[in-house]
Amino acid sequence: MSNIAGKAYAMNVITPIRSRYSFINRWLFGKATKTPAALLGLVTLSLIHYARWVIIPRNSFPHLDASQPKEELNYDYMIFQSNFNGSWAQYVDSFTFAIPAGLDLFWKWNVRYPKSVPLTPFHDYIRHNQIDTCHYYSAYPMAASNDVKSAKVLKQALCDFDKASAGKPADEFLTDYHALLNAMQLHLGEMRPTPVVSMAAQAVKDRHSGTPEKVQGFKGANDSAEPVENSASSRTPPAAPLSSTDAPEYS
């Protein structure tokens, strides 16, 4: 599995919720979106890049074609997907230590939610209902959410300083430069590849850094190589990019 991309961990938790209560969750989520104070704990924890709660009403799973059987479900489902920093245990634990009330508010209406304290039933609840990610990508594996946020502050300050100090005599320049460093003193942490935070992280690292001969693809139940397609007709690859302006290049 690959729940880990550098400093980020991908969590997917899917839990049933009684249809007649799911409106309460929607209402709470709506409120939370409009009330910044409700999320103060989450913001202060600062372990999350992005997280989302998606409620799928029992009759709303995507249905694309008459050939696809219609789902017949008793419950609505809530999918929680998070991109967080640190280990699984650190994240789940931090939630229950720091913001137990907030957690309970969001999950309360889910069937058999155990409440966030005590910890072990909550651990089990998340662990049992978590779905592993097959492929996880982060645009900045070396950066935590803290780093992305502080980099934005720092870039602005750096540009402002550069503009303001242009053409100043050296001693004035130095005063401004010191003021810049003073203002940025909490934004100067070094970014390097993540330390190994769990045995699973070690496994992902080993797989990725192994030599081509040693690293194996994930083999299916009955194949030692890619099987030949025998269903859909082979298709043409996507057309070339529209134009060079639509296809940004990173250097």
Add this chain to the structure above:
Amino acid sequence: MANTGGGAQALTILSPIKNGYLGETTFADETFKRCMNIRIHEESPLAKIPDTYLARLYVLNDVLYESKPANDTILNLNDLFSLFKGKYRLRGLPKTDKLKSRYLVFSSNFHGESDEDLDRYLKNLYLHWDYTDYYGKRHDIHHIWRHCVAYDKVKSADDFVSYMRKCALDTSLFFNGSNGDSLKEQLKALYLKQELSRFAINHQGKSAGEIQTAWHAFIDRVRPTDLEAPSWKPGQSTVRTS
């Protein structure tokens, strides 16, 4: 709908996978395997999709649950009525759900708040998705979605966009714990953060004149307002030695 927040957008795609077999492997297991074989970091196809912050692929096999769901958390009248008649106890017992399809889930966080941003993002997925897997084989996006229901009707980027929109789910609550700047902006900022720290260390205690001269050279080198270069590459997983 709360798919957006602070310049970022949450995209949740559930594409039903056809029930059936490729050889002796179900389409869903085959899809799972293909997702597992995508290389990570710089080599992920998602590194080529502009403005992707974080994204993932997984297969939802069923609405698994740690056990049968239990009764209501608040008052359950069936429990009370079962004092009088056994059938109420049965009625109060949990039900078990089974999905009839397995779903390929694509979940992305990307820059851009509008519907047009979403369309452009989906189009870029189609056009730029290109990677070499752990077997050394090169693939386009069809390799992953090929076995999804009705995907065989996708013949163009526009088809792909409308297909994905049919599979997309609304977000009930989106929490943006980061910022919603463009990815290039974020990567440049990260690059500058690293470079400024190093500059500060290397010039600690030097004279005003020395630092000022060095600063100009530094700015010429790091080009703070140039988002293209020098900067971090999407998915960059190691510190480059410069």
Add this chain to the structure above:
Amino acid sequence: MTSSVMERQAKVAGKTLNLSDIQGNVVRAYGHIGYFHARYLFFRINDPGNARAFLTRVAERVTNSAYADSKRNTRQTTSKASTNVAFTFAGLQAIELPAGSLMGFPQEFAAGMKKRMSILGDEGSSAPEHWDNIWQKEVHLWVSINGLSNADVEERYQWILRQNKDSGDGVELLSGHRGAAGEEDLMFQTGAILRDENGNPSGKEHFGYRDGISDPVFEGQPNAPDTVLGRGKLLAGDKWAPLAPGEFLLGHLDEAQEYPKAPMPRSLAQNGTFMVYRKLHQNVATFRRYLDDSAAQFEGSKEMLAAKFCGRWRDNGAPIVDAPDDAGKKCWDARFEAADAAEKRRMLTDFHYNDDIDGARCPMSGHLRRMNPRGSLEFGQKGAFNTPSALADRRRILRRGLPYGQSGPDTNDADDHGIIFMALNASIERQFEFVQQQWVNYGNDFKEGNDKEILLGNHTGEGKAVLQVEPGSGKPPHFLTKLPRFVECRGGDYFFVPGITALKMIAAGIVDPT
């Protein structure tokens, strides 16, 4: 919570802690009763039956925590030396603990310290291949002797060896400890408190810092109400309360209001704890040189810089948040001189970082802040968390180690000296490993990226630390650059320290997980 409620709670808990069933050195450190000398022995179990017979004999003299009861005259109720026993997971297997019980132990304990090296950052010079010879062997049993004098320790040592002989040599004392004279295969590890120039115990370690000042305080410790300031958990309104005993003792409720994960039956876990044993070598010469070199560029005295590394001043342990610079230190010292014993104790421990959110006093990478951030992870957002120290309360560890070796003025890095670090906690993974992993060798929780804790971090000579200054002062922060590794791991493992009853059950071979 009012202080009277806290006191009442502590009293109730104090009554419910069965001190005589808890091994010594757990509830109260041996240093408090003058046990300044120690030997650590490690055994392999060769014959489980005879090993149990040996343990049955030893268990009769295993020291419990009754001496911690402040109502008793402690010195008279304890002997001149102590004995304590703990097992590795391999040891519990070797002594034939039932599988049903073995399976209940936490995974990190079962794996052992060596297999957790990547999580602990034990790489480079700390990697297991550089550990003392003994750690290249499979260790089963830890027996420690602490005593008033070396002679007392020696006498108990001979007694223990006799018990093994008399019960059929079921266990084998393993050699392989490094020693001061370049030995590679000593039969035991010694530890002893360091002494000042007058020969009095200094309570310091080899870098010159006073050690072990603010160990956590938990409910049930007889002295908890008097010592809780700065050492318990921080509540709203700057109030302190003792931590839940289950953070350190199995079979007691913890901070999540549940019993810590422990093996069955309950009686096997009751009053036990997990111990992390690590021989931490200190590169004293490197440390002194680095401090001298850095002080040359630092605005402030060398001692102030040393205090920045740690969060405490070296001479008397003054917390740097209350004595932030050389002038502040003078004032603090004057107050300290004039204070009575209780006030002195308070001055050393009763502080937090609420007025030092930016790290201008105690740097973000300073030892104290990293080991126990108190309420500072709220970053000034009062009320953001359940309680101000919510993120720290479940990461605390009891430290029960002693220094080993000597480090005179001419010492070099190669000399065998450092600290026998022994940490006690209910969950090695959640407490010790977390602190080591996230707070010592990484800095994200402190918004410092990959910057490591200054003194203990597994530096490679490339890393840095930022010593923050007063925000708005216009001064630049001071950068420590090219940080070398001051402390290296030279071996160790994870141990289960059973309660006295549990130890006797193990020795009798009657543990029943049913």
